[in-house]
């Protein structure tokens with residue numbers, strides 16, 4: 001895990017982007033530590049807030065010169081609603097960078113980046129990294145509705161290989177991101193696939209990539225109470241290097257996992273062969 | 284500060300924070316609450332562990348335990364509900380892989396142990412004897428007792444007595460044994476009394492309170508375990524009441540006085556001070572760490588300042604002051 005810092009960050013910008021909010025935060029020492037796939041945990045409502053748990057967001061961009069990090073967030077519940085009401089100049093207590101970043105194979109690779117909704121937020125810094133190593137990227141960006149898409153223009157500025165899907169068919173192909181997946185992987189001869197979005201998307205992408213014999217890395221979004229690895233709320237079943245499955249913490253062992261290591265169909269259960277299952281009466 | 288009931292404000296740096304712990308003392312009263320600071324590695328990035336009075340590990344059982352299926356938590360007003368289910372790799376793994384790291388950093392480790400049978404508590408205790416870094420044991424009595432219809436040990440003075448006695452018997456005499464109590468009982472003082480009679484050198488209180496959150500979309504309980512433990516500032520008045528009640532019983536001579544490690548919703552130095560005034564010799568910061576990973580050391584600094592502002596030159600002068 002990255003060595004996170006806790007900082008009072010100043011809100012430099014908070015503005016709408018499509019159906020989401022773009023939040024730019026300035027804080028010393030954080031941007032230069034950020035790798036693609038890292039996230040930030042934001043305390044909402046100040047030190048007396050009745051909302052005790054931080055809200056986590058993927059870092060979209062980090063600019064070490066300006067000392068800023070940028071996130072893209074959707075209003076979901078109380079915390080993100082409150083965040084959307086903040087104003088430039090306000091300060092937020094943040095902890096970042098958090099988590100394990102995406103693994104990037106060395107050298108020139110052809111990578112397919114698949115994202116649902118704001119899941120595309122971490123994909124552009126990743127694309128830059130892959131391209132800086134001489135590789136190339138293609139995108140499949142999907143969402144339920146057009147206003148839930150994020151980064152389509154940004155993706156098109158990087159590559160002509162951009163497919164867009166919406167479930168309501170308002171933009172691009174009607175259906176889910178997984179619909180054109182196999183074809184897209186073959187078209188760009190993808191050597192690696194990256195995915196970020198809801199669990200069912202990650203599961204489908206990991207399954208398809210594995211079936212095609214392609215490496216796949218997924219960034220998960222489990223409910224997190226602490227974000228730093230102490231509370232054990234954010235776990236999911238993952239196969240370790242030693243072949244043993246354990247409940248791994250999404251906040252420190254993840255959020256970026258090798259997609260073939262996550263036991264997707266057993267997320268939310270206690271697999272019978274996971275370490276310590278017997279003590280839970282699961283056999 | 285308006286309230287200076289004693290001598291007037293002092294220099295915070297001059298406050299003696301030496302805190303009673305078991306039969307001995309610690310350099311200061313602030314610990315972490317079990318399950319809220321892992322095994323220390325992560326919070327060490329936010330504060331030097333050696334500056335805390337102690338750190339309490341998450342509860343360790345003799346064998347690996349997967350814990351419950353997710354979702355394991357829900358945020359509640361000024362608190363949260365958790366149903367982790369004591370996930371861990373077992374005591375041997377802890378002794379081999381976590382404890383040496385803590386000891387190297389000068390951390391004073393209060394190891395929280397549990398089992399589903401009395402012997403399992405003792406098994407953990409035995410393995411901790413003579414290990415550098417360990418300064419005491421905390422028996423987490425909020426575990427279901429398989430030999431007693433799965434009822435939680437801490438619900439019953441007799442089963443609490445059995446656990447404490449078994450642990451005290453095998454633990455190195457230099458290691459204080461703390462009993463961690465639950466407030467989900469008719470009389471916490473009866474359980475406290477049983478624990479002290481069984482040889483407990485200290486009492487930790489309180490553990491989380493049982494609660495349920497129902498998801499109004501799925502129309503089912505949100506946690507996979509149906510109910511979970513409520514923690515955070517929402518439970519603080521209950522916790523302060525428990526400490527006050529048990530300390531009062533000790534003052535009244537109902538049973539021997541032992542140090543109390545108070546916890547439940549401590550977020551600031553003033554919260555910690557409430558526990559001390561109620562009778563706690565030490566305080567543990569739990570859920571607040573999720574909001575602020577540097578909370579334990581901040582609470583210590585704020586407590587020092589709060590004591591100084593009220594003219595308490597020594598922490599021990601403030602312990603139980605609310606009873607005078």
Ligand SMILES: Cc1cc2nc3c(=O)[nH]c(=O)nc-3n(C[C@H](O)[C@H](O)[C@H](O)COP(=O)(O)OP(=O)(O)OC[C@H]3O[C@@H](n4cnc5c(N)ncnc54)[C@H](O)[C@@H]3O)c2cc1C
Nearest residue numbers: 053055056057058072073074076077078079080222223224
């Ligand atoms: C690693 C990670 C990266 C994320 N990146 C982004 C991002 O870039 N943009 C974005 O819009 N959202 C992102 N999310 C999801 C975002 O954290 C939640 O939408 C947000 O916490 C909801 O908060 P709320 O107060 O609006 O909802 P509430 O329902 O009031 O939240 C209550 C509690 O549940 C937690 N919670 C609720 N929904 C989620 C969720 N989907 N995932 C994790 N925890 C949740 C909250 O953090 C909080 O602790 C990310 C989540 C994780 C874990």
Ligand SMILES: Cc1cc2nc3c(=O)[nH]c(=O)nc-3n(C[C@H](O)[C@H](O)[C@H](O)COP(=O)(O)O)c2cc1C
Nearest residue numbers: 316317318342423489490514515547548549569570
């Ligand atoms: C996520 C979480 C995990 C916990 N795990 C344990 C545990 O393993 N053993 C234990 O004795 N108490 C455990 N507790 C209870 C705390 O140690 C503490 O008693 C309780 O949370 C009240 O303090 P707080 O409100 O400051 O968190 C846990 C609490 C939380 C929130």
Ligand code: FES
Nearest residue numbers: 227229231232251
């Ligand atoms: S969120 Fe606390 S361990 Fe991951």
